[in-house]
Amino acid sequence: MLILPQELIAEILSTLPVESLVRFQCVSKAWLSQINDPYFIKMHLHTNRQRSLIGRKRKSNRWPEEYYLVNISNEDRLGDPVKIFPPLYRSENVKYRTSVIGSCNGLVCILFFCNRKYGSHYEIGIWNPSIRKHRRVPFEPVDDKHKQGVRVNSLNLAFWYDPVNTDYKVLRIVKFDDPESKTKSLEEVQVYSLKAHSWRRIEDQLPYKEPFIISSSQSVFTNGALHWFVTSATGRTILAFDLTTEKFGVQTLPFTLHSFGNLMVLEGSLCAYAYTNQATGVWMMKEYGVTSSWSRVHTVPLTFFYRQLLAFSKDGKKQLSVIGIKLAPESDNFQSPETCQRRNQVTGILPVQESGAGILPVPESGTGRPNSGRDIAGFRPSRSYLDGPGY
Amino acid sequence: MSSSKSNKIVKLESSDNKTFEVEEAVAVQSETLKNMVDDGCANDTIPLPNVNGKILEMVLGWCKKHVDETVTGDELNKYEADFLDLDQADLYGLLMAANFLNVKGLLDRVLQRVADMIKGKKPEEIRRIFNIKNDFTPEEEEEIRLENAWAFD
Numbered sequence: 001m002l003i004l005p006q007e008l009i010a011e012i013l014s015t016l017p018v019e020s021l022v023r024f025q026c027v028s029k030a031w032l033s034q035i036n037d038p039y040f041i042k043m044h045l046h047t048n049r050q051r052s053l054i055g056r057k058r059k060s061n062r063w064p065e066e067y068y069l070v071n072i073s074n075e076d077r078l079g080d081p082v083k084i085f086p087p088l089y090r091s092e093n094v095k096y097r098t099s100v101i102g103s104c105n106g107l108v109c110i111l112f113f114c115n116r117k118y119g120s121h122y123e124i125g126i127w128n129p130s131i132r133k134h135r136r137v138p139f140e141p142v143d144d145k146h147k148q149g150v151r152v153n154s155l156n157l158a159f160w161y162d163p164v165n166t167d168y169k170v171l172r173i174v175k176f177d178d179p180e181s182k183t184k185s186l187e188e189v190q191v192y193s194l195k196a197h198s199w200r201r202i203e204d205q206l207p208y209k210e211p212f213i214i215s216s217s218q219s220v221f222t223n224g225a226l227h228w229f230v231t232s233a234t235g236r237t238i239l240a241f242d243l244t245t246e247k248f249g250v251q252t253l254p255f256t257l258h259s260f261g262n263l264m265v266l267e268g269s270l271c272a273y274a275y276t277n278q279a280t281g282v283w284m285m286k287e288y289g290v291t292s293s294w295s296r297v298h299t300v301p302l303t304f305f306y307r308q309l310l311a312f313s314k315d316g317k318k319q320l321s322v323i324g325i326k327l328a329p330e331s332d333n334f335q336s337p338e339t340c341q342r343r344n345q346v347t348g349i350l351p352v353q354e355s356g357a358g359i360l361p362v363p364e365s366g367t368g369r370p371n372s373g374r375d376i377a378g379f380r381p382s383r384s385y386l387d388g389p390g391y
Numbered sequence: 392m393s394s395s396k397s398n399k400i401v402k403l404e405s406s407d408n409k410t411f412e413v414e415e416a417v418a419v420q421s422e423t424l425k426n427m428v429d430d431g432c433a434n435d436t437i438p439l440p441n442v443n444g445k446i447l448e449m450v451l452g453w454c455k456k457h458v459d460e461t462v463t464g465d466e467l468n469k470y471e472a473d474f475l476d477l478d479q480a481d482l483y484g485l486l487m488a489a490n491f492l493n494v495k496g497l498l499d500r501v502l503q504r505v506a507d508m509i510k511g512k513k514p515e516e517i518r519r520i521f522n523i524k525n526d527f528t529p530e531e532e533e534e535i536r537l538e539n540a541w542a543f544d
Binding site for chain 2: 012017030031
């Protein structure tokens with residue numbers, strides 16, 4: 001009878017779907033060890049290029065909320081949605097609602113929140129839906145000198161993979177009432193490291209002297225930094241957080257946004273959907289960091305809300321995307337509209353693969369470029385660890 | 392690698408003492424054999440004690456097909472698909488041979504075929520196929536199953 005050398009077994013396993021690997025852990029101790037080996041997990045992530053979408057059914061009054069996994073086949077067809085359950089958090093009979101913050105390398109960062117009578121409460125979890133496991137991020141109170149507890153006004157979160165430290169990180173920007181002054185608002189920035197399983201206050205805090213609000217509900221990643229729209233007395237600017245240096249910067253816009261516009265990424269460049277005096281449409285910053293390089297690239301009708309990439313077709317030439325919460329018109333999709341519409345009804349919202357509130361190219365390998373989305377996140381199934389080194 | 396005799400013949404002997412003669416261009420589809428040719432070790436019959444005649448014939452057939460310029464892309468695709476329609480024993484023999492002889496395109500295809508065949512199987516079946524002893528205690532195995540019950544439906 002045949003005995004296969006271990007390296008051939010590893011090669012075969014690296015092409016298998018995660019579900020098979022989970023099952024094959026009980027074949028033997030050698031297989032258990034192989035499947036959980038960090039190097040193998042990395043190899044598997046790069047080899048098994050299964051594209052998947054994860055989404056939450058909108059306006060679902062059921063609890064726990066309904067999440068679905070949809071696989072995209074090699075022939076660029078959407079598979080049937082499979083129901084999955086997010087980690088359940090329940091506190092004093094309060095049911096949390098969820099929102100996806102972002103996903104990387106198969107891990108999904110998910111926000112659990114509930115609005116209670118005296119302020120809202122939230123939890124953050126890092127979830128690998130492919131293996132149905134999750135890790136709760138420890139709750140970190142706002143670093144406040146008075147230690148009396150603060151009233152949180154706004155919360156902005158982002159999730160990404162740091163390849164330098166092989167670590168997954170969560171950024172938290174909290175705005176809260178200054179306990180000493182009812183009118184003033186303070187903010188605090190902390191970063192959580194999955195590896196260290198702890199939070200750390202960022203030294204470089206937000207560079208605004210006047211009151212400001214972060215208007216984007218989620219960040220957009222490009223050029224090694226996260227970006228948000230910020231509204232202050234002086235108008236609307238773009239706040240950038242460099243993931244390597246962990247420093248904030250501000251970029252100005254050459255036009256005035258009369259209404260709320262969305263940030264997005266197209267072809268690797270930062271773009272904004274702007275309702276302005278001069279021209280409504282999609283504007284692109286052609287040269288990163290150069291204010292004068294903003295130019296309009298698309299004129300679109302007002303019904304265009306935001307465009308979110310879900311996935312690329314296998315040959316990379318076509319995209320599956322969402323406009324607002326409906327799937328984009330036929331010319332943009334690699335599926336026929338009827339199929340897309342059917343999926344849309346079933347799941348409500350389809351998840352996004354590796355994209356920000358705009359569009360990011362799908363990385364060739366698991367470089368962990370982050371994406372963020374509210375109800376949507378696409379990802380590649382992996383056996384990424386929740387308590388060990390990241391990939 | 393150019394050879395002064397462009398139709399040099401390479402002689403191979405399988406584990407069950409069958410001999411095969413193929414052109415050098417066919418033989419060097421195998422990296423292993425290519426190295427031997429380059430090192431000048433291919434002048435006598437090359438023994439292949441871990442590949443039997445049936446499998447070796449299949450591998451050489453694959454190599455021949457891939458150097459044949461008259462074969463179209465479509466024909467090659469069909470050939471490759473039909474080629475892998477084998478029973479389990481032959482498939483694994485082929486896998487070992489493709490690995491040992493390092494025939495690149497063939498190894499990838501066989502690995503994929505094996506992966507497709509096993510991905511939906513149960514652990515017991517996997518053990519039978521690969522001749523693996525279950526070294527878990529019943530309790531240990533049960534723990535893994537319980538922890539990941541969703542994967543075992």
